[in-house]
Amino acid sequence: METAPLLEAIHATKVFGGGFLGKGAGTVALNNFSLRVDAEPPAITAIVGESGSGKTTLARLLLGLAAPTTGEVRYRGKDLRGLSREERRRFLRDVQVIFQDPYEVYNPFYKVDHVLSTPIAKFGLAKSKDEARALMEETLNAVGLRPEETLGRHPHQLSGGQRQRIMVARALLLQPRLIIADEPVSMVDASLRATILESLRQLHLRFGISIVYITHDLTTAYQIGHNIVVMYRGEVAEAGDVEPVVKTPRHPYTQLLIGSIPSADPNQPWQRHELPVDAAAPVATGAVGCKFAGRCPCEMPVCREAVPPLFRTESRQVAACFLYRDRPTLDGADLDRVMAVPASPPVHTLVAGG
Amino acid sequence: MTPTPALLEVSDLRVHYHTSRGAVQAVNGISFSIREGERFGLVGESGSGKSTIALALLRLIRPPGKIETGRVVLDGVALRDLSEEGMRRARLAGIALVAQGAMNSLNPILRVKEQIRDGLNDHGLRLSGKAFETRVAELLASVGLKRDVADLFPHELSGGMKQRVCIAIAISLKPKLIIADEPTSALDVVVQRQVMDTLVAVQSQLGASVILIGHDMGLMAQVVNRVGIMYAGDLVEVSPVADLFREPLHPYSQLLIASLPSLHQKEAFQGIPGLPPSLLNRPAGCPFRSRCPHAMERCAVETPPLREVRPDQRVACHLY
Numbered sequence: 001m002e003t004a005p006l007l008e009a010i011h012a013t014k015v016f017g018g019g020f021l022g023k024g025a026g027t028v029a030l031n032n033f034s035l036r037v038d039a040e041p042p043a044i045t046a047i048v049g050e051s052g053s054g055k056t057t058l059a060r061l062l063l064g065l066a067a068p069t070t071g072e073v074r075y076r077g078k079d080l081r082g083l084s085r086e087e088r089r090r091f092l093r094d095v096q097v098i099f100q101d102p103y104e105v106y107n108p109f110y111k112v113d114h115v116l117s118t119p120i121a122k123f124g125l126a127k128s129k130d131e132a133r134a135l136m137e138e139t140l141n142a143v144g145l146r147p148e149e150t151l152g153r154h155p156h157q158l159s160g161g162q163r164q165r166i167m168v169a170r171a172l173l174l175q176p177r178l179i180i181a182d183e184p185v186s187m188v189d190a191s192l193r194a195t196i197l198e199s200l201r202q203l204h205l206r207f208g209i210s211i212v213y214i215t216h217d218l219t220t221a222y223q224i225g226h227n228i229v230v231m232y233r234g235e236v237a238e239a240g241d242v243e244p245v246v247k248t249p250r251h252p253y254t255q256l257l258i259g260s261i262p263s264a265d266p267n268q269p270w271q272r273h274e275l276p277v278d279a280a281a282p283v284a285t286g287a288v289g290c291k292f293a294g295r296c297p298c299e300m301p302v303c304r305e306a307v308p309p310l311f312r313t314e315s316r317q318v319a320a321c322f323l324y325r326d327r328p329t330l331d332g333a334d335l336d337r338v339m340a341v342p343a344s345p346p347v348h349t350l351v352a353g354g
Numbered sequence: 355m356t357p358t359p360a361l362l363e364v365s366d367l368r369v370h371y372h373t374s375r376g377a378v379q380a381v382n383g384i385s386f387s388i389r390e391g392e393r394f395g396l397v398g399e400s401g402s403g404k405s406t407i408a409l410a411l412l413r414l415i416r417p418p419g420k421i422e423t424g425r426v427v428l429d430g431v432a433l434r435d436l437s438e439e440g441m442r443r444a445r446l447a448g449i450a451l452v453a454q455g456a457m458n459s460l461n462p463i464l465r466v467k468e469q470i471r472d473g474l475n476d477h478g479l480r481l482s483g484k485a486f487e488t489r490v491a492e493l494l495a496s497v498g499l500k501r502d503v504a505d506l507f508p509h510e511l512s513g514g515m516k517q518r519v520c521i522a523i524a525i526s527l528k529p530k531l532i533i534a535d536e537p538t539s540a541l542d543v544v545v546q547r548q549v550m551d552t553l554v555a556v557q558s559q560l561g562a563s564v565i566l567i568g569h570d571m572g573l574m575a576q577v578v579n580r581v582g583i584m585y586a587g588d589l590v591e592v593s594p595v596a597d598l599f600r601e602p603l604h605p606y607s608q609l610l611i612a613s614l615p616s617l618h619q620k621e622a623f624q625g626i627p628g629l630p631p632s633l634l635n636r637p638a639g640c641p642f643r644s645r646c647p648h649a650m651e652r653c654a655v656e657t658p659p660l661r662e663v664r665p666d667q668r669v670a671c672h673l674y
C-alpha cells in the first residue's frame with residue numbers, strides 16, 4: 001500500500017470576500033488547486049507566479065494558517081482541520097516556513113537568540129543551556145553564519161540577509177521534513193540572494209528536507225527546483241519537471257513569462273512581442289473559459305467556452321491550454337505523475353552538542 | 355574624445371546625512387557624465403547611494419541630508435548656481451525624476467488628468483480646456499495608455515498603468531534628461547518589459563537621455579548603453595554595457611556578474627561573502643577591500659580613484 005504523502009492540497013479553492021453562497025463577486029485566490037509534497041524522496045518544488053496569483057494563499061493553506069473554502073489539505077493523509085493534539089504537534093515540527101519579510105518575525109526588543117531559543121524550549125530540543133547554545137551555534141554554522149557575529153545582537157544590528165538566514169536556521173533547527181519558503185529572497189540584494197538560496201539548497205542536500213520554494217522569479221526557480229508549478233490567477237498554467245518546462249515551455253503564459261525575463265547578456269536581446277496594453281483586467285468570479293484568454297496571442301473560440309484541463313504535453317510536463325487538446329488530460333490531483341523524482345541525496349542529521 | 359557631447363556633467367558630488375550617530379557619507383565625491391541621447395544605468399545594492407544621487411541632481415535633498423560639494427552642469431547650466439525659482443523651472447523642463455516608489459505616491463483623490471495638470475501648473479503652464487485635454491491625450495498616448503485613463507483614479511489602475519502615468523507626468527514638459535529610480539522593482543516581469551518599452555519609446559520621441567537606476571543586471575544588459583556601478587557611496591566602475599558583461603574590470607563588478615543566475619544552465623550559486631562597510635565611519639582605502647579576493651596592502655591605505663584604464667572604461671581599483 002502506498003503511504004500517504006507528507007502534505008497534500010486536494011482540489012483546494014480559496015475565495016475571499018463575496019456574499020453568502022457566492023453571491024456578489026469574491027476574489028478566487030486559489031481555484032481547484034492540487035499539490036502533493038512527499039518527504040521521500042525529498043524534492044524541491046518551485047511555485048512561480050506573478051503577484052496576486054495565489055502563491056501566499058497556497059502557502060497559508062499548506063501551513064494550516066487558513067482553511068480552504070472547498071477542498072482540503074491533508075497532512076500524512078489526515079485533513080489538517082481534524083488533527084489530534086499529538087498529530088498537530090508533529091505537524092508543527094515537520095513543516096516549517098520562511099516568509100518573505102524577516103523583519104516582521106523579529107521582536108526588536110529581543111536579541112536574535114530569542115528566535116532560536118524559543119523553538120528549542122518549546123519542543124524540548126536541548127537538555128541544558130549549554131546544549132541549547134551548542135545547537136544554536138551548529139544551526140547557524142549550517143546556514144553559513146558565524147555565531148559570534150550573530151548571537152547576542154539585536155535584529156537591527158544585522159543585515160537583511162543575515163536576518164533571513166537566521167530564519168533559515170530556525171527552520172532547520174526542528175529538523176523538519178518540509179520547508180515552505182514564500183519569496184525568501186525577494187527583499188534582499190543580488191549578492192546575498194545567491195548566498196541564501198545556496199543555504200536553502202544545502203538544507204535539502206545535506207539533511208534531506210523537501211522544499212516548496214515560492215517565488216515570482218523564474219530564474220531562481222529553475223536554478224533551485226526539481227519541479228515547477230507555474231501559476232496564473234490561482235490555477236496551474238503549466239507544471240512538471242523544471243527542465244522541459246523552462247527549456248520548452250508550452251503554455252503561452254509561461255512562454256510570455258520566459259520571454260519577458262531580461263537576460264544578463266547584452267548579446268541576447270529581449271524578445272519583442274506586442275501585447276495588448278491594458279489586457280490585464282481581472283477576471284471576476286464565475287467567468288468561464290481560460291483565465292489567460294484576452295492576454296493570449298493564441299486565443300481560440302474554445303478558450304472562452306470551457307476551462308482548459310491539464311493536457312500532458314510531455315511525459316514530465318502538463319499545460320492547461322487548448323492548444324494541446326489532442327493530448328491526454330491529467331487530473332490536477334495527479335500532478336505528481338509528471339514531477340521529476342530526484343535521486344535521493346545523502347542524509348545527515350544535526351546532532352546537539354551533548 | 356567622447357563620441358557624443360555630454361548633456362550632464364557631474365563632478366565631485368558628495369552628499370552626507372547628518373544623523374545623531376554621525377554623518378552618513380551616502381555619496382562620496384563621485385564624478386560622471388551623461389551623453390546626449392544615451393541611456394545610462396546606475397546599479398548597486400540597496401543603500402549604496404543611488405537614490406541620493408538622483409535627488410541631489412534635482413536639488414531635492416532634504417535635511418538631515420546636505421550636498422557637501424559638487425558641480426552639476428546640465429546642458430551648459432550649472433544647476434547648483436540657480437536660484438530656488440530657477441531650479442524649480444529646470445525640474446521637469448530640463449531634468450525630470452520618476453522617483454523611487456512614485457507609482458505608489460500618486461495622489462489617491464485626484465484623477466489622472468488632474469495629476470498631470472498639477473505638473474503643468476507648477477511651471478506656470480495654464481492650458482485652456484480644449485488644449486489641455488489634447489495635451490493629456492497626447493501624453494497618455496505616448497506612454498501607451500488610452501485617452502479615458504485620464505478620468506480614472508490611481509486605485510483604478512494596475513501597477514504598470516500607474517508607472518506609465520508617472521512617466522507621462524515626468525515627460526509633460528519635454529525634459530532633456532529623465533531619471534527613473536527603480537521604476538519596475540515592484541512590477542512583475544511581463545509588466546516590467548512593457549514599462550521599459552514605454553520608457554525607451556518616450557526617450558526616443560523626445561531625444562532625451564535617461565538615467566535608469568536599479569539593481570537588476572539583466573534589466574541593465576537589455577536597456578542601457580553604459581553602466582555605472584555603485585558601491586558604498588562610490589562609483590567603482592563606469593563601462594559600456596557590452597564591455598561590462600564581457601570583461602568586468604572591478605572585482606565587485608566581476609563578483610556581481612558571476613552571482614547572476616541563468617535560465618540556461620544550472621550551477622551552484624555564488625554569493626559575495628561579507629557586507630558593505632558602514633557609511634558612518636568610512637575607513638581609508640578601497641571600500642570593497644574587506645570582501646575583495648584581490649585585496650593588497652595598498653588597498654587598505656590608499657583610496658583608488660576612478661580612472662580611465664581602457665578606452666571609455668573607468669574603474670576605481672589598484673589592480674589597474
Ligand SMILES: Nc1ncnc2c1ncn2[C@@H]1O[C@H](COP(=O)(O)OP(=O)(O)O)[C@@H](O)[C@H]1O
Pocket residue numbers: 016017027028029049050051052053054055056057058
Ligand atoms: N486576506 C485576504 N483578503 C482578501 N483578499 C485576499 C486576501 N489574501 C489574498 N487575497 C487576494 O487573493 C489573491 C491572491 O493573493 P496572494 O495569495 O497573496 O498572491 P501572491 O502571493 O501570489 O501575490 C489576490 O488577488 C489577493 O488580493
Ligand SMILES: Nc1ncnc2c1ncn2[C@@H]1O[C@H](COP(=O)(O)OP(=O)(O)O)[C@@H](O)[C@H]1O
Pocket residue numbers: 371372373378380398399400401402403404405406407417418419633
Ligand atoms: N534621510 C536620511 N537620513 C539618514 N540616512 C539616510 C537618509 N536617506 C538615505 N540615507 C542613507 O544613505 C545611504 C544611501 O541611501 P540611498 O541613496 O537611498 O541608497 P539606494 O538608493 O542605493 O538604496 C543609506 O545608507 C541610507 O541609509
Ligand code: SF4
Pocket residue numbers: 604605606640641642643644646647648649650653658670671672673
Ligand atoms: S582596489 Fe583592491 S580591494 Fe579594491 S577592488 Fe581593487 S583589488 Fe580589490
Ligand SMILES: [Mg+2]
Pocket residue numbers: 055056057183
Ligand atoms: Mg505572496
Ligand SMILES: [Mg+2]
Pocket residue numbers: 404405406454535
Ligand atoms: Mg534607492
